[in-house]
Amino acid sequence: MSLIELKHVVGGYGGAPILNGVDIAIEQSDIGVIVGPNGAGKSTTLKAIFGLLKVTGGTITFAGEEITNSLPDRLVPRGLSFVPQEKNVFTSMSVEENLEMGAFTRRDDFSDTMAWVYQMFPVLKEKRRQPAGELSGGQRQMVAMGRALMSKPKLLMLDEPSAGLSPRYVIEIFETIVRVNTEGVGILMVEQNARQALAFASRGFVLANGQNRFTGTGPELIADPEVARSFLGG
Amino acid sequence: MTELIFFINQVVISGVVLGSIYALGAIGITLIFGILRFAHFAHGDMMTMGAFIAFLLALAAAALGIVTPVPTGFLVLPIAMVIAAVLALGIDKGFYAPLRARGAKPVTLLIASIGVTLMIQGLIRLFFGAGTYSFFENEPKEIIRIDTSAIGSTRPLVFTEPQLLMVIVTIAAVVALHLFLTRSRLGKAMRAMADNADLAQVSGINTALVVRVTWIIAGALACAAGTMLALDVTLKPDLAFNIVLPIFAAAIVGGLGQAYGAIAGGFLIGFAETLAVFNWTMVLRPLNAVLPEWLQLPSTLALVPTEYKLTVAFVILVVTLLVRPTGIFKGAST
């Protein structure tokens, strides 16, 4: 049984549905990457999992339980975490407070988790008293990921983690994601840098018009001539 | 020296007292704005409501024969604050929460707060009529005089016991609020939600809980502010209605959503008002001995006549909006 499984999910923001039957299945050991053209419903899929929009058809199960249309304050304690693409740090709060907010749903001692996050992002430990709004774009992305990891998730969802970062940081962020995965956290992410992301994806999903077009491992999809021509720019 | 002491009595003491009241009111406004994104116009009436709750409790305490060295109004204040907090929660549940659930725009909530204003006003007047009441009908308002002849003044430093207690209560409330916002899990969650509500939700923060805590704090502080105002002046049904403008001015000057800004703004407006209506001739009179005949000071030399005190808060508000709309502490601008 998969860690998370979407079966024919349909949903949108009230008007015409944006998702017209999306199927996704991921294990905890996987790095899943969703790619596709603009407006294909990539980010919408993540938001649908996280209860941020109304799912009108299909089911979403996580760790064996149905979570369709559950709200974040139920999902986070179950082991699901989400890093939005924009505005993903509390700018007026210090780095450490940002991390604490990620652990809001935990009532146990989370100092070891914080140590783990600091070990993963040493630069954050240096700047832990600084307001997150004063950090650079790459460092903010680290704060955002650190915040999401503080709840000790089984699955971390990232919405275009490399957007707006310089090439050097893009590689660094991807390396971090792989490292998080090797520490036992499943990854499901949306990426514009499709070719680069699929290269390390164990599961790849190509969406178009709110539906699955191709599914396979990342390298398989890169090798598929049709995928390459239509979705990866040749 | 006599003039200096007079200045302290007239300006510093009343400025501090007025500033304390404004600050406590403005904190509520700013917190509600930060969390729920609407201007809560019923806040003045929540203050009046709190003052009447404290008044009823004080009457009950007097009827039970409870006598303490502290004025009864302060003795019952903690209980009154608890009741006011519960009522604030009830008001939210009854009138604002259903609109939020429907996804109403902030302006709709603003209009709803007018409805709440009217209902609170109506109920208070229904039960208490239009008359004025005083907390000090059965006990004296103690006046503290400190002899200042040692520094060469003929006047003593004068303030009342309630004024002293008010400053203490305000300091206690501000320190407690500061500790809550910076140390506690819920307080940090409140700051997080004011900073970025969407991300707070995504982080799993129980936003409904934060909203409840906001109303509890706002309601309790409004009760304290209203009771203090009633203790300083008198208690009447439209006690705090005219205070809506200064407390909004304080919250905006401090930057909407910024609790510390609201405190600073409250004291700024409080001092500005007191300074503006202060009769400077009283302090500058010694100059008359040096000044030539034609430049003698008039008997009243105030920047603004007392009747137009409200103009001060308004001018500060407008200047802030024009020069720095996000306030001196850079609050939420959207």
Add this chain to the structure above:
Amino acid sequence: MIRRSLTLFFGLFVLILAVGWALGAPFTSSRLVEAAAYALIAMGLNIQWGYGGLFNFGIMGFMMLGGFAVTFISYPVNAQFWAGDGPWMLGRALIAFGAGALLVITARQSKKLGISGGWHVAVTVLAWFIAYCLYRSQLDPAAAYIESAAGGGWVGGLGAHPVLGWLFGGVLAAGVAFIVGKICLGLRTDYLAIATIGISEIIRALIKNMDWLTRGTLTVSPIPWPVPQPQAYQAAGNDLATSLILARGGFLVLVLLVLAIAFFLIQRAYGGPWGRMMRAIRDNHVSAASMGKNVTARQLEIFVFGSVLMGIGGAILVSFVQIQDPSSYQPINHTFLIWVMVIVGGAGNNWGALLGAVLIYFIWMISEPLARSIFDVVSAWSTNVGWGPIPEIESRSAQMRVFVLGLVISISLRFAPKGLLPETIRREA
């Protein structure tokens, strides 16, 4: 939609008849005149809020300006004032005001002389301060003199026709609205709400305390009517009730005429390109601005137009009750009452504003006698069971209507957020 309107207006008509039957025709005819004036004011707010999305919490201030205007224009001339030194002293105050204004304008231009940064701010602030002191130094003695017996007590009126006073009320409100709008429009809606509350409180403070100009809390009465008064009909041999109804009927016709003209003009303007543009701006500032519409200028127009109606309405009310009493103005009875009218009636729909105004005004007026009779019943019951009567029924029932008003708006927002007659979305072909 039309059917719904007809049903609702018919219901309103029945309500008015019922009130007339229960409380008498003279009472009802008075309330109708007032309701018509309130309808004019509600239409003003409907333009501002319903069409323009502008939050005006300062309606009371504009109504007071109207009241002052009609008093000033139509009250008989105070000969004693004009005979004394008062006019000359006021003229000097006016000159001081002009000089001060000139000084401030010069200071603001001082950038061109190479004064910049902190110095510019300092010069501007200093200019404001000097101008203020200059004006006060001339005005204060003038005010003191006029208020003394020698000065005539107050300025008095001009003795002109009251309808001119109504128009002047509109002009005065327009002037103030222009200044307020210049400063505050373009800010967020809730800031505008707070700023307008401030303006209206300041106008109230001014009218209440400028005794030399308005007689302040001493009140001015009787203010003449634009139509024959009941006494005139009585002198012609009618009995009291008939003369009251005839006179008030005459007044009502005049007010309805004003209302009809305003209504016709607004409907025409709103149906045309101007109205389309206003809707576009209200619904989406940003896209309207990007299409090259001057959003702030249009909003200023709408704010001024709406305020004109409020000024005229305020003037009509004062004319009708014949007394200008600044202490009778309360934000609850004026500003918020009108908000309830527009919200309940249906913001953005003039028929809705009209319906809401008359309906809410009648609810407002009858909830007092209604509350009193309920209190009487409860009081009789509580006396029976030995708890004693309810004290001060009179003043309590007067306050009951405030609560009723709050309840009405809360219920309306909850269950009919678009009002009884919602805005009709026209599909442009």
